[in-house]
Structure formats: C-alpha cells, structure tokens
Amino acid sequence: MTSGGITAEPPVAAAPPPSTESGRFGRYATGAFFLLPALAVLFVWIVYPAVYTIVRSFYGQSGYLGTFVGIDNYKRLFTTSTLTTAIKNNAIWVAVVPAFVTSMGLIFAVLTERVRWAVAFKTVVFLPMAISAFATGVTWRIMYQQDPNVGAINALGRSISGVFSPAGVLPSALPSTPTLHALSSGAIVLTKPVQPGGVALLGLTAIPSTSVPKGAKQAATPAAKPGDIVGTVWRDFKPGGGKPGVVEQGELGLPGVKVELRSTSGKVVQTTSTGPDGSFEFTKVPPGTYDPAVGASTFAKPFGGYSWLGPSLITPSLLIAYIWIWAGFAMVVIGAGLAAMPRDVLEAARTDGATEWQTFRRVTVPLLAPVLSVVFITMIINVLKVFDIVLALAPESTQQNANVIALAMWRTAFSGVNDFGTGSAIAVFLFLLVIPVLFLNIRRFKREV
C-alpha cells in the first residue's frame, strides 16, 4: 500500500498540539483498534489469498502446496494450446470491446440529446445492464442457434432468403438407387440416357411421410409408349425399405414435381409436371437420346442458418452480445458527462461558424475525454476478467475456441483438471495484465483529487 504513495498519516499542518507519550500511544492504539476489523477482512479476503496464489503458482498440481516445480506452470501457460488460445482471444476482446463500447456509448449519448423519446430510448439501451451476464449468455445462445426454427437471428435470415430463393417441395430427397445421380446444380438426373419409347423411373428416398405432397396416390408403373418418354417420380420407400428402384404396392407417387427432359448437352427440351400417381409423359419426342431429370428447384434447401456458435464465429458472436450489454452503461456515463458540459462553449463554437461535425470533433469529444477514458479503462478491466458470458453462451464443443483467461483459470484449477498450480499461474498472469490498467486508474483518481 505504501509504495503507491498513499499514507494514512494526517498532513503535518493538521497535526494536533503535541501531547504526552502515553497519550499518543493511546490514540494510535484506538486508531489501530478501529482499523482492526477492516484490516482483518482485508487480510483474510485479499492479502492472504493473493500471496497464497502467487506462492502456489510455483508448486505442483494438488495439495496445500504440493511439490516445488519452479516456473514450469508459467512455461505451460505459453506452450499449452488451450491456454494460448485463451490469451489470444483475450487480446481480441481487449482490442475490440472497449473501443466499440465507448464509441457506441458516445454515439448513443449524443443522439439521445436530440431525439424526442430520449428517455424511452435510453431505457431500452440501458436495459441489458439490468440482466445478469449469465442470463444474457443463455438468451443469446438460443438466439444464435443454427436451426432457424429455434434461433431468432437465423430465423430472420431464413425469412429474408426465403424471398429470394424459396425452398423446394422436397428439400431432403435423395436418389434411391445409383441409376440416378445428383448434379452439382442440385437436379437429380437418370444416369442412363433414354430414347423415345423408353421409360424413366425416378425413385426418390429420404422423404418423411409427412412431406409427401397432398393428394398423392399409389405410384403408377409406367407403360412404354412409342414416340413418347414416360416415367414416374415416386417415394421409393415402404416400411422395411422395399426394393429400391422398383415401383411397389404401398409406395406413393409424388404429384406436382417439375420434370425436365434434357438433351445430352444438358439443354432442357421439354418440361412437364407429375400427376397424383407420380406419372409424367413427354409426348412427340424427336429421335435422339435424352436425360430425364427432376429440376433443382424441387430440391432447393431452405436457408439452413449460419453456425454462429461454431468454432469460427463463436468469438465474434460473444463480442456482439457483450457489446450489447455494455453499450447502455457507456451511454449513461457519457450522457452524464455531456449534461455537465458547459453549453456556452458549444454555443461559442457554433457562433464562430463551426459545423456540427466540427463542434462534435473539436469541442465535445475533447471536453468529454476524461469521461471517455473512464469508460474505456473500466471496459478494459471488465474485458480482461470476462468469464460468465463465455461459460453461458458458448456450447461446450466450441468453448475451447472461445476460451478466455479467466475461464481457462477456472477450468484448469477447479473444473475437472484440478491443477491448482497451473490455475494459480494463470491467475497471477491475469493479475499482471490488470496491473498497468489499475495503475492508470489510480493515477487518474489522484489527479482528480
């Protein structure tokens, strides 16, 4: 404590008149006595654990101290991939979050001065602060779900993409036998070309019985007609599997499916639609060889959603959720700074002909600098020790990709591994990272006093 330059002794000028030796001792004794509870708390909860953690970080895995291992734990900190990922991720957090939160808070604070429903707007932006980070994590985890039926963000994506590329009627269907194959466009084509008078059997599987179009009837076995190409598109499945490639009793035709007749060069010559029994017919086909196909639009998959919680997007997803929480806090603090700002300076600038942007850039921001730095520094500290939102939001399969130092410490020391030595080393490392920021903060406090 004394190294920081703070001293508990009163300034000399304020010293009371000198008194007798015993009287001075008595005064110090009383003072010490009143300090005792605070000191006891400080010692038990701050000093002892901190010192123990530092000492512990040089010892082995378990026990009160375990065996002395020197700086092995610190070496492990920078050589274990799980821990280096955590350090890298924390660097990303520090680089992104304080800047974003501060600038968004500034934008919100300046804008709310100008909108009519400022209170309502501020309330909405500030509301996330009232929710615990854990609850936020759980909520966003659901919003980020990949399945658009669950995740709100991907549901939005689906409704937008649904306008531009609507889903087909049979998105999950697959060819039932190797006599059919899927093209890269998504269309399913008969592998052996057909000549007029031939028959095309287009059997499809992996269609849930609930997805069979309404009005479907028993699939028809097509009878060849000279000069025409006839065929059937049907759900080539019955309980037990049936015989793939053969139209059997109990297998339904797929009505309303668009069938294309392609020339061998891939050009669509004719199109038709299947009947209730799945049958289709291309009439008066000129001689030649053709590939009957079911068009790609039938199999167009609905928007499957982005994997927000997947390994590559998990950290950005976390950052968004975290900024969402803290932007309101920054707005309120900066807004308070803005309210306390002398208006006459702004008015003077405007009178002198400064534009709004110039006023903002040259007057508002410099005057707000102390407040902005408070927000910025607070956010750096918050972000360095970020923990709960990562634990709650990231699924376990990608928690390793989203790892941060505080979470790595907890996982290493307590959850499963129970390696108190390395855990302590991580804690000490985190402490070292926070110290410069704390130092900045203390210096600022002293300046303000």
Place this chain on the structure above:
Amino acid sequence: MKYKWAYVAALVAVLAAAAGYASISKASTSTAGSTKAVSGSISFDGVWTGAEATSFGKVIKAFNKVYPKVKVNYKPLGNNVSTVLATAIAGGHPPDMADIAQPGYIKQLVAQGKLQPITYAKSVIAQNFSAPWQKLGTFSGKEYALVFKAANKSLVWYDVPDFKNAGVTAPKTWAQLLKTAATLKASGTPAYSIGGSDGWTLTDMFENIYLRTFGQAKYDQLTAHTIKWTDPTVKTALKTMAKVLGDTSNINGGTSGALQFGFNDSVTNAFGSPSKAAMVFEADFVSGVILSSTKSKAYTGFNVFKFPQIAAGPPSTAVEVAGDLFVTFRDNPAIEAFVKFLATPTAADAWAKQGGFATGNHNVPASAYPNAIDRAIGTAVESAKGVVFDMSDEQPASFGATTGQGEWGIFQKFLKTPSNVNGIASQLEASAKAAYKKGK
C-alpha cells in the same frame, strides 16, 4: 480509553467463538452392539439434486429405521462435487463421506492417503455384489469404495413410431444397426441424434464400440494406458465409429448441428414431437430425460436395445457402466454402520422403488423396479458377467473429463472430420501421455 482492553477482549471472544463454530463437531459414538446405541452424524457430499436427492433421502430414511440415532447430512453439490471436494481436501476439511463418479480420482486420493478403507464392510459387499463389482471398489488391493448406484451405458434408445414408419426392428449386430440406419434415412428420418456439444456422449460411443469389438481385456488395457491410443485396435474402433459419424446426412442437424446439441437436446430432438431423429446412443438415464422433457411413453413412444455386438462370435455380456462410488474420509462406528447398510439390498430397494436406479447388488428383487424398462436395465446390470467402468472416468481428469480438452475435445474434432482416423489417434495419444505423466 479505560474500556479498550475490554473491547479487545470482547473481539477476541467473538473471533474465538466463530472459530469454534467453524470447526467440525466430531461424532460421538459408543461401541455397544445394539444398533440403537450407535449415534453420531455423518456429512455426505453427493451429486444428486432434485428428484434424485429425494430418492437418496428415502435411502437415508430406511437407514434411520435401523439406526435411529445416526444423522446423515446430505449435501447436494450437483456438478460441483469434484471442485468442492478438491478444495475441501486441500483445506484439510473433507466431508465424512462422498459420492465420486470417477474411479480415476479415487485412485489419486488413495495414493495421497486421503481415504479410509472400508474393509469392515467386505463380507456384506461379498454377499450382495459379484466379483466384477467388488473389483471396481478395490484400489491398491484394498476395498475403498462401494458402487452404490450404477448406470448401464451399453444401451441404444429408439423412437418407436420412427422405427415403425421405417418398418425396422431393434438390431442385434452392428451390421444390422448400420442397415437399420440406412433404412431409417430412406424413410425420411435421420437415424442418429448425437449430443456432440457434450464430449462425453462421444467418448461413451467410442468406449462401447471398443468393448464390443475387442472385449474386456483390451478395454482394461487401454483404460490403464498400457496400450497406446495409436494402437491398431483403437484405429479399427475409430473407423467403426466413423461409419456413424461420417454418415452426416443421417445425423440430425448434420455435423455442425450435432456439435451444438447437448445430451439433453439430443434426447428431446429424438423423442419430442415431431421426432427429428430415431436413435440415441446413451445410458439408462436417457429414460429420465424422455419422461421429464417429452410426452413420449415407454414402449409406445420409446424403447431400448443393448449396444449391438460388433466382433464376430456370441454377443458379449460385458456392460459398460458409470456409477456412484461411495468413499469415506473418516472412520467411526456411525460411518461403518452406514456403509454396511448401503451394501444391503434394503438400501438399494429403497431407491429402486423410486425409479431411475440400477445397481450391481444382485440381491435386489426384480419386483423392486417400478416399470419394465427399469427392470430390464436393472437386471441386466445385476447379472452382467463382465463389468467395465466408463473409460473416461477412470483416466486422469485432464484427459478423460474436462470440457473441450483431452478426450472430450478430441472426439469433438473427430465428429467434425471422421475421416481423420490417424490424426485423431495420435492427438489422443499425445494428450493421454501428457495427462498420465502429470498424474504421477
């Protein structure tokens, strides 16, 4: 100033009182033969919360019928058991008894001399448990743990309507299982529901495949890390597993979906309405999730079959189990009485009646189980000829039981790229090597 020493004295007195309160009150016991004479209190830290805690309460109640003067203070810790225990042990104040699910952790505690042997209960245990179960509780040649509750992990659960729609029945061999899965896919329902966000669902699948392919002896060797994870047997098992994980269009949600679903999601996806997949490879506790989270009913909605045999030859009767191992940190007549009681069928009976319980105690009558599915699972566990413990629980926790790290994390990578058998095997070996070295 006059009173200051009085203040100090008062403060000291308060602190002393607080310290006295914090110290653990020891059980007072007498050595008289009558059960009524044994008295004391036992602190017990366990994993069960909610309904399971209530069920364990019934066991304690049954104990108190015999020993009315012993008070058992059960503390439900949920998933924090190992955290709380590790801290309590490091601080020198462990509970009297605890329920630990990882034999690997018990092994460590025995090596550190933290546990008391329960040799006094040897004869009771021998009367009620067959040899493989006794072996599970034996560490360094002495009895240290009682496997009170066991979970049968060699099971596959299926959605009955999905199977009916596809016209398939429960398979008995691995080849049949793969054929069934293909038919399910053709019927329009993905065959597999995988909770890949929880790494342990994947290690469980691997362990069952390994056990059913190479048998118990190899399984035990791999568990002890006397054969390496780069061994050809491991690679063969991984290739077998890739037949499931690599069939991506047959997995609900595909690979990326499976990586985001937890164990509970995988169960509700398969047995909820509408059913999104047909099968879940997991332990007997699946039925509890189905009954509490979906409207599916036993037999008409869900059913279960044994994990199919993979190697040629007669089906293996070995069962992979997970279990609750009870250990003691102290020794006194009250604790001895409780441990002996827990080994009796009366104790197991008290929980079995509540449902969701299986035990290796072969003297528990089949009638104790409340429904036929519980009974089938319970009796299969009781009569199992070979019992192997969940491999990942027997290994050092940094390899076998840490989220996103070691085995759990690597098997999640395997789910992502099932073709990378060699790479996965060498990653497993590297991680295992580091963990076993550190554990020593």
